[in-house]
Amino acid sequence: MKRLTRALAVMATVALAAGVAPAQAAPPVGSPPGVATPWTSLMHGDAASTDSTQLRGPGTTGHLAASSVPGGVCAATFVGTDGYPVSLCTSYLAGDPPQVATPVVTLFHPDSAKVLATLPLTKGGLLGGVYGYLDEKNRVVVADGSGAVLHVGHHRTPNGWKLSVDRRVDISKRIGSDQVTGLAPDFDGRVWFVTTKGVVGTIAPNGRVAANRLPVGERLGNGLTIRRDGASVLTTHALYEMRAGDYGVPRTVWRRAYDRGPARKPGQLTWGSGTTPTYFGSGGDSWVAIVDNAHVPRLHVLNADTGAPVCSMRAFTRSPQGTENSPMAWGDSIVIPSTYGYQYPPMAVTGPSRPAGAPFTGAMTRIDVVDGKCMRVWENYRDRMATLPRLSRADGLIHGLAYGPYRLGPQQLGSVNYVGVDFRTGARKVTRKVGDAPVDEPMQLTGMIGPGGVLWQGTVTRMLKIAP
Secondary structure (H helix, E strand, O other), X not given: OOOXXXXXXXXXXXXXXXXXXXXXXXOOOEOOOOOOXXXXXXXXXXXXXXXXXXXXXXXXXXXXXXEEOOOEEEEEXXXXXXXXXXXXXXXXXXXXXXXXXXXXXXXXXXXXXXXXXXXXXOOOOOOOOOOEEXXXXXXXEEEOOOOEEEEEEEEEEOOEEEEEEEEEEEOHHHHOOOOEEEEEEOOOOOEEEEEOOOEEEEEOOOOOEEEEEOOOOOOOOOOOEEEOOEEEEEOOOEEEEEXXXXXXXXXXXXXXXXXXXXXXXXXXXXXXXXXXXXXXXXXXXXXXXXXXXXXXXXEEEEEOOOOOEXXXXXXXXXXXXXXXXXXXXXXXXXXXXXXXXOOOOHHHOOOOEOOOOOOOOXXXXXXXXXXXXXXXXXXXXXXXXXXXXXXXXXXXXXXXXXXXXXXXXXXOOEEXXXXXXEOOOOOEEEEEEEEEEOOOOOOOOEOEEEHHHEEXXXXXXXXXXXXX
């Protein structure tokens, strides 16, 4: 999820569907030094944005164990070394004086899901206060509307828990009135940031800020993805591989334009690709994948070092389809959920869509790279995923919230279910009701699998704790 909204253990080899050779598991490539934990500190699971985890999910016994009403929509949740979940939420009303749609850092109790403390931030763009991460001191790193990158810590006091800004780095001279849309730490201790209007910058450990600007007219509506050798940045027109040069100034290693289609599709937020780039491959991060916004969208797998094409194929066999969600990855495999027709709130989208609307029927597909070719392993149209799902490498399931089967009528009516889908076959393995739409509309928000198989998942009204 965008606007509302590797790691450590040896990964098992996973068999493909019948008739296809086994996939190769990627070796561990480590995680940046500036994060609290390897799998629960970044919005997309790890620095490579694989939306995967080495932790087990709730599984076949998963159920709603606890919930709370935080007073807003929590688009990203992290769990630090102390076990306390902390979220980046957009409140309905917060601040002094109170304002609507204010970003709020929110701390939850790990057992009861009760809200323990909140800290409203300066209001900025819608993406400000959505993308962030948890640093090595369990502090949320997030940008606010004042043009600053904040490190927000949670502290136990005699009067209970308190959230405070422990560090503040002013980047306003580099971005002006622009707004930060993505933040991520790299392997050299820097913090990378990107803005809506195309500024790409870094913050050195000593606080020095450096920045560069992409071509005018290219906008960013997604996060950025990090590997040891650089960063992947996707605009509404092209995919960039970038590295920090002298004094940390980002420079372009290569640029590849993609087909952005005739207009924004229903179920996407901007006119362009809706995917955060994903590094993957049996080498760990040798490839980078995106899905374009062509009339018939395609998956593109590129060599991360050179930008040379590895393979490309139609993302879904049926039309119309498209995606606003980041692909999941494991070894040489990519799993793509479709969001075509999903009804985002009007304030979240940019520009008219073509067509103006469409039913959200749902789809999800797995594509493997085998001998330099893209091969479809499975595809299903049974799973109307209403969140950005998380792939567990420990239990082999894709975890998320989904609507019931599509029927004519509004999408946001009926049951909201916790589901687990088999990565190997695409078959549904678990379905458990945890809420009802529209009260628990999932809004394509990102969940987080934490210790103990717990899935922390925000909805339009609640924070859900789904546990074995």
